[in-house]
Amino acid sequence: MDDDIRQHLDARQYREAFELLLERYQAKVFRLACGLLRNESAAEDMTQDVFLRIWKALPGYHGGASLSTWIYTIARNACFTELKRRRPTLSLDEPDLGEILEKEPELHVTPESEGAEMDVEIMLAELPEKYRRVITLFYLEQKSYEEVGAMLGIPMGTVKTFLHRAKKELLKIGARSEKVLQPV
Amino acid sequence: MNCHECEELILETLETGLTAHRQAELQGHVAACPTCRQFQQAQLRLDTALVKSLRPPSLPHDLSARILHRVDQELARTASPSVEARKQAAEAEFQARMTELKKGPFGSRVLRMLDVIGLGAAGLLAGLLLNSLLPRLASLPLPSVPTVWQGSMTYAPWVAAALIVAAGMALGRRRDLLARIRI
Numbered sequence: 001m002d003d004d005i006r007q008h009l010d011a012r013q014y015r016e017a018f019e020l021l022l023e024r025y026q027a028k029v030f031r032l033a034c035g036l037l038r039n040e041s042a043a044e045d046m047t048q049d050v051f052l053r054i055w056k057a058l059p060g061y062h063g064g065a066s067l068s069t070w071i072y073t074i075a076r077n078a079c080f081t082e083l084k085r086r087r088p089t090l091s092l093d094e095p096d097l098g099e100i101l102e103k104e105p106e107l108h109v110t111p112e113s114e115g116a117e118m119d120v121e122i123m124l125a126e127l128p129e130k131y132r133r134v135i136t137l138f139y140l141e142q143k144s145y146e147e148v149g150a151m152l153g154i155p156m157g158t159v160k161t162f163l164h165r166a167k168k169e170l171l172k173i174g175a176r177s178e179k180v181l182q183p184v
Numbered sequence: 185m186n187c188h189e190c191e192e193l194i195l196e197t198l199e200t201g202l203t204a205h206r207q208a209e210l211q212g213h214v215a216a217c218p219t220c221r222q223f224q225q226a227q228l229r230l231d232t233a234l235v236k237s238l239r240p241p242s243l244p245h246d247l248s249a250r251i252l253h254r255v256d257q258e259l260a261r262t263a264s265p266s267v268e269a270r271k272q273a274a275e276a277e278f279q280a281r282m283t284e285l286k287k288g289p290f291g292s293r294v295l296r297m298l299d300v301i302g303l304g305a306a307g308l309l310a311g312l313l314l315n316s317l318l319p320r321l322a323s324l325p326l327p328s329v330p331t332v333w334q335g336s337m338t339y340a341p342w343v344a345a346a347l348i349v350a351a352g353m354a355l356g357r358r359r360d361l362l363a364r365i366r367i
Contacts, residue, residue, distance in 0.1 A: 018255065019252070022248050022251060022252070023248065026243065026247060026248055026251070027243050030241070030243055030247070031240055031241065034241050040241050043241070044244055044247065047247060047251070048247070048250060048251050048254060051251045051254075051255075052251070052254050052255065052258065055255045055258065056258070120233050120234055120236075120237035120238070121237065135234070135238075136238055138199075139234050139235060139237075139238035139239075140238055140239075140240050140241075141240075142240070143199055143200070145199075145200075160199075163195075163199070164192065164195050167195060167227060167230060168191075170230055171223075171226050171227070171230060174226075174230075
């Protein structure tokens with residue numbers, strides 16, 4: 001897919017390689033930043049910073065990982081650093097996955113909730129961070145397990161598991177908070 | 185098919201779709217199970233709400249131009265200075281060091297005076313040395329000096345001393361030039 005970019009890199013034509021790379025990945029990096037930072041303006045600044053980092057690191061790219069994996073890793077790490085900077089006093093440690101998986105979501109979908117409108121933002125805010133990232137990117141990426149996996153650096157199976165857990169959890173949140181699921 | 189499997193299939197249907205066979209299997213279970221039917225309806229609504237809320241943001245139209253501009257700025261910042269710029273920088277550094285040296289603890293005038301005194305002392309010393317050596321040379325069995333030259337020989341040591349001092353000054357000047365070229 002990125003053979004043309006690699007050819008330019010092999011020929012040390014970094015500017016040409018970068019322009020192709022920018023054209024191909026800027027939207028994806030922007031969406032990844034949106035999904036992680038949850039703010040378009042911050043994501044825009046982050047996209048610029050990420051591509052500047054990519055430009056500086058481009059001569060050091062030797063094709064060990066695929067270009068997309070390399071780019072997403074740089075973007076992801078930059079976003080996580082930004083998130084850490086924003087919340088210096090809070091731990092970024094993810095909640096224990098095992099703990100979450102042990103809790104089988106209980107669904108109490110009441111007939112009253114049928115046809116209800118949902119305030120997705122409020123519901124998403126209650127999700128654990130890792131679930132929120134997956135479900136947000138899944139919809140931003142037009143429902144592609146593969147793309148979300150590549151962006152977050154996790155296997156597709158994990159994407160699917162997190163996504164299903166997130167959706168069940170969202171219904172639980174909706175059912176628990178009657179304010180969220182309003183009858184039509 | 186149990187309810188857990190049915191839930192997974194319902195979610196998959198909304199995410200990637202199912203084969204016709206699996207779809208028929210799912211519909212059979214949902215038709216007979218009110219809990220799964222409710223789950224299906226709730227997930228369908230959730231999916232619709234998520235699609236509506238989580239739309240891909242539109243990319244700022246000038247984003248790539250801004251990124252390329254920043255890259256150009258970075259390039260300009262890190263570009264190696266030209267040979268001419270390096271020469272100018274070296275010259276400026278040399279001048280600055282010379283000025284600093286001249287200022288020194290005694291100031292430039294004192295240094296110049298010391299130069300003059302030193303040169304005078306060197307000339308005097310050379311003259312005295314030659315004055316004491318020439319009479320001894322005269323006693324050596326060398327061809328005799330023509331009479332016409334004998335009168336001017338009185339001043340010879342001092343002329344020779346002046347020549348030595350001038351040569352020393354010229355050499356000193358040359359060293360200074362060499363030092364400049366090396367920088």
